[in-house]
Amino acid sequence: MISKILQRARDFESKYLPYTVSELPMFHVTGGIGWINDPNGFAPYKGEYHLFFQYYPYDTKWGPMHWGHVKTRDFIKWERLPTALAPDTEYDRDGCFSGSAVELPDGRHLLMYTGVRNTRRRNGRIEACQTQCIAIGDGVDYEKLDANPVIDGSFLPEGGSTEDFRDPKIWRENDRYYAAIGNRCADGSGTILLFESEDALHWRYVSVLSACHNQYGRMWECPDFFPLDGKSVLLVSPQDMDAIGLEFHPGNANVCLIGNYDRMLHHLNRENVQAIDYGMDFYAPQTLLAEDGRRVMIAWMQNWETSSCKLRELPFFGQMTLPRELSVRGGRLYQTPVRELENYRGVKIDYHNVLIKGETNLRGINGRCLDMTVTVRPGNENSMYRWFRLYVAKDGEHFTFLRYRPDTGTLKVDRTHSGFPHDIVNVREFPVNLKDGALKLRVIMDRYSMELFVNDGEQAASFVLYTPADAGSISFSSDGSVLVDVEKYELLME
Numbered sequence: 163m164i165s166k167i168l169q170r171a172r173d174f175e176s177k178y179l180p181y182t183v184s185e186l187p188m189f190h191v192t193g194g195i196g197w198i199n200d201p202n203g204f205a206p207y208k209g210e211y212h213l214f215f216q217y218y219p220y221d222t223k224w225g226p227m228h229w230g231h232v233k234t235r236d237f238i239k240w241e242r243l244p245t246a247l248a249p250d251t252e253y254d255r256d257g258c259f260s261g262s263a264v265e266l267p268d269g270r271h272l273l274m275y276t277g278v279r280n281t282r283r284r285n286g287r288i289e290a291c292q293t294q295c296i297a298i299g300d301g302v303d304y305e306k307l308d309a310n311p312v313i314d315g316s317f318l319p320e321g322g323s324t325e326d327f328r329d330p331k332i333w334r335e336n337d338r339y340y341a342a343i344g345n346r347c348a349d350g351s352g353t354i355l356l357f358e359s360e361d362a363l364h365w366r367y368v369s370v371l372s373a374c375h376n377q378y379g380r381m382w383e384c385p386d387f388f389p390l391d392g393k394s395v396l397l398v399s400p401q402d403m404d405a406i407g408l409e410f411h412p413g414n415a416n417v418c419l420i421g422n423y424d425r426m427l428h429h430l431n432r433e434n435v436q437a438i439d440y441g442m443d444f445y446a447p448q449t450l451l452a453e454d455g456r457r458v459m460i461a462w463m464q465n466w467e468t469s470s471c472k473l474r475e476l477p478f479f480g481q482m483t484l485p486r487e488l489s490v491r492g493g494r495l496y497q498t499p500v501r502e503l504e505n506y507r508g509v510k511i512d513y514h515n516v517l518i519k520g521e522t523n524l525r526g527i528n529g530r531c532l533d534m535t536v537t538v539r540p541g542n543e544n545s546m547y548r549w550f551r552l553y554v555a556k557d558g559e560h561f562t563f564l565r566y567r568p569d570t571g572t573l574k575v576d577r578t579h580s581g582f583p584h585d586i587v588n589v590r591e592f593p594v595n596l597k598d599g600a601l602k603l604r605v606i607m608d609r610y611s612m613e614l615f616v617n618d619g620e621q622a623a624s625f626v627l628y629t630p631a632d633a634g635s636i637s638f639s640s641d642g643s644v645l646v647d648v649e650k651y652e653l654l655m656e
């Protein structure tokens with residue numbers, strides 16, 4: 163049955179969505195109207211890939227969470243479906259928070275999400291109660307279970323918080339279902355708890371998969387746990403992180419824990435802990451296992467810190483990253499844009515061994531929706547340069563630049579002059595490696611974003627850019643002599 167609250171959201175989006183199409187990014191998912199945050203339920207279903215998202219259709223700011231819905235066959239072109247979930251029951255009246263999805267053996271589509279109910283205490287404090295709930299449907303309409311919530315505070319180990327207990331990631335393995343769920347434990351920081359079930363409806367607590375111990379932020383949100391290239395990988399999004407060197411930035415960060423899974427103790431033994439994305443705008447990633455065996459990740463391309471900073475005229479707020487293929491090499495996470503992006507490449511322009519001294523423009527190298535790889539090498543063995551800069555989204559007033567400095571071995575991205583009307587989180591710097599003396603930067607730009615892939619996926623960095631669409635110049639600059647190769651494709655949708 164479709165509740166009045168869900169019907170209202172569906173009516174609202176069918177009324178207003180058609181007016182926003184020309185303003186949308188070309189190939190990045192947005193809500194089209196209203197607000198979106200985390201990706202949810204990113205999973206295959208009946209031969210297609212579905213994606214839901216935290217969604218408030220009525221305003222470009224966060225509000226009681228619904229689940230918006232899109233699907234795709236190739237991760238690039240998305241089809242919009244009606245809102246899937248609305249906060250319309252007693253146990254989720256204050257929000258259907260993040261969660262995930264699986265296809266059941268009988269062909270039904272199961273969504274597992276966090277129901278939120280807030281209660282105002284006598285002292286005025288609002289206390290949240292977060293429980294795990296299920297809705298089952300056919301890929302468009304979903305029915306919430308009468309038995310909801312299926313996991314509540316009574317399942318938690320001693321000291322577990324019922325206020326911070328959210329974001330179930332469900333998967334099926336050996337005829338069982340497992341769910342990794344974020345929780346805050348007695349030491350005040352995050353744990354990822356593992357639950358199991360035979361039927362995805364009746365659950366039991368298994369173990370602490372991994373714990374923060376106040377080392378990487380406080381509460382750990384939006385876990386995802388999967389095997390990859392002989393290792394086990396846990397993705398988490400910590401809140402209240404302190405910066406750690408240039409690896410982790412402060413605030414809401416993103417962390418990847420790679421190691422071996424102890425199947426007896428149901429515990430992840432960590433071997434490497436790294437950032438997932440080194441940019442300014444990346445949170446709450448979620449992955450799926452594609453039918454051809456690829457592990458594909460998508461994330462909210464936004465920073466909570468700047469979530470009140472927007473362009474007044476845009477009818478939507480929040481977008482997803484490009485889906486990325488993951489791999490683990492040498493104990494580290496690699497990511498590259500899904501290969502399907504290459505089907506949308508138009509005209510190619512390339513240059514080899516161009517000497518950059520001072521500022522240089524290259525004929526045909528410009529644009530705002532593009533896929534461009536720039537390889538940077540020193541001009542000759544004896545010549546040193548102190549910096550190399552790549553300017554994008556440039557006109558007389560605006561620019562964003564990437565600057566590499568060989569002495570610090572760091573890449574800095576600065577969007578201070580990108581047209582973002584807020585003096586907050588505009589610079590990010592992170593260490594990068596040279597491969598055979600060269601730095602390889604793949605830059606993917608859409609109307610409101612730039613995603614960077616360093617050295618064939620060794621690092622990724624995502625940035626929202628609100629630069630006016632006609633600022634499309636690109637230039638190269640160095641204080642010494644640098645040789646570059648450039649390969650640029652425009653990206654086209656039709």
Ligand code: FRU
Nearest residue numbers: 200216227259260328383446
């Ligand atoms: C992460 C998050 C989740 C929660 C959702 C609410 O961005 O805080 O933990 O489920 O957003 O919208």
